[in-house]
Amino acid sequence: MPVTRRTVLQVIPELDTGGAERTAVDVALALVAAGHRAIVASQGGRLVGELVAGGAEHVTLPLKRKAPLALWRNAQALRHLVRAEGVDLVHARSRAPAWSALRAARTQGVPFVTTYHGIYNQSNAAKALYNSVMARGDSVIANSRYTARLIAERHPFAQGRIAVIHRGSDLAALDPxxxxxxxxxxxASAWGLAGSERVILNLARLTHWKGQLVLVDALARLSLSSEAPAGWVAILAGDAQGREAYVAELEQRIAAAGLADRVRLVGHCADIGAALALADVAVVASIEPEAFGRAAVEAQAAGVPVVATNLGAVPETVLAPPDVAEDERTGWRVPASDAGALAAAIAEMLALAPDRREALAGRAHAHVSAHFSVEAMCAATLAVYDRLLAGR
Structure with missing residues (x-):
């Protein structure tokens, strides 16, 4: 049957780096591939070029602003955009633009979808109200079962409208x-690698809750261990996004541990496939729960042994005892903020025999292929759109 061409507007603060941004682009390109029209409104960023090259459209709006007047102005701009462009459905991926998008969608009478991408701070009633917009969609997409449970607990009124759609990655592009x-x-040249090093890779934006300080402490222990293999270098690849004080703290911790020649802060990495192809071990050191944890999934897709802190959705993405048998393990999980446990897991992974590493990589690849592909994520998201638009 011929495709009924629909126009879907996604709103997000910016299109720079991160899982929500990557997902917005992936869904937009899937809409275009399915014969629909995809518009993304944001303040812009490094992913706009890819979005437009793929046939989607970008509208620049100051959607990162949170002041009440800014939210009202953005709501007016989005309402005009929905009406002028014949938008059939609005999908919000962050709280500030979601408040504006909710008003625009309701006044124009079009379905409103949200995706709960993060574990938002909810320390008081005002925060709870602000966060609640992400549970006000006609369909509320949770990026993991962990996130779905959190939404139901925090916002009971959303029960019955929550759909779990795991975040997906381009698994083929991650294949070595x-x-x-x-x-x-x-x-390797950009990172100053000679080619003989064992590479410990941390792919995460530089912010305190991503646990880079704990990782540095673990690496300090690793450097003193007589049981750990020698010749390793740690690459901390991530954008600081203006957090210069945190970068300075990291640099001081690295220097104090005597690791200046072994731990490198390399900034944003645009080529994730190449980064993982250079890695011997991938580390996710977050000290707060991950709503999903894309870095752990992508490491497994690339056949790189991964250790992640046992928080949030990690038990869904990284299989390990006691949840599964040892011969079903796809990676390592350690307690958060435990530098000793993290160091021990890294040492164990660096020492893996080739046959164990190959078997682990095979199980990990099968696990992520079955559950976390970008194709599955996009198909499930478009199915949510179809359900809401059916009969309109």
Whole structure:
């Protein structure tokens, strides 16, 4: 049957870096591939080029602003956009623009969808009210079962409208076979790698809750261990997004541990496939719960042994005892903020025999392929749109 062409507007503060931003682009491109029209409104960012090159459209609006007057103005701008462009459905991916988008969608009589991407701070009633917009969608998408339970607990009125759609990654692009030798060489050169190092990789924006300070403490223990393999280098790849005080704190911790020649802060990494192809171990050191945890999934897709802190959705993405048998393990899980446990897990992974590493990589790849592909995520999201738009 011919496709009924629909126009879907997604709103997000910016299109720079992060899981929500990546997901917005992936869904927009899937809409275009399915014969629909996709518009993303944001303040802009490094992903706009990819979005537009894929046939979607971008509208620049100051959607990162949170002041009440700014929210009202953005609501007016979005209402005009919905009416002028014939938007059939609005999908919000962050709280501030969601308040504006909710008003625009309701006044124009179009379905409103939200995706709960993060574990938002909810320390008081005002925060609870602010967060509640993400549970006010006609469909509320949770990016993990952990997130779905949190939404139901915090916002009981949303029960019955929550749909779990795990965040998806481009698994084919992460396959080491798809990463050229040239890409590997270019990134190794940019990171100052000679090629003989064992690479411990942390892919996360530089912010306190991502646990880089705990990782540095673990690496200090690793450097003093007689049981840990030698010749390792740690790469902390992530955008500081203006957190210069945190960067300075990290640099001081690294220097104090005597690790200045072994731990490198390399900034944002645009080529995740090449980064993982260079890695021997991937570390997710978050000290607060991850709503999903894309970095752990992508490491497994690339066949890189991963250790992640046992918080949030990690038990869904990384299988480990006691939840599964040892021969079903896909990675390691350790307590949050435990530098000793993290160091021990990294040492164990660096020492894996080739046959164990190969078997682990096979199980991990099968796990993420079955549950966390970008194709499955986009198909499930478009199915939510179809359900809400059916009969309109």
């Amino acid at each position: 076979a798809s990463v050229s030798a040239e890409r590997r060489r270019d990134l």
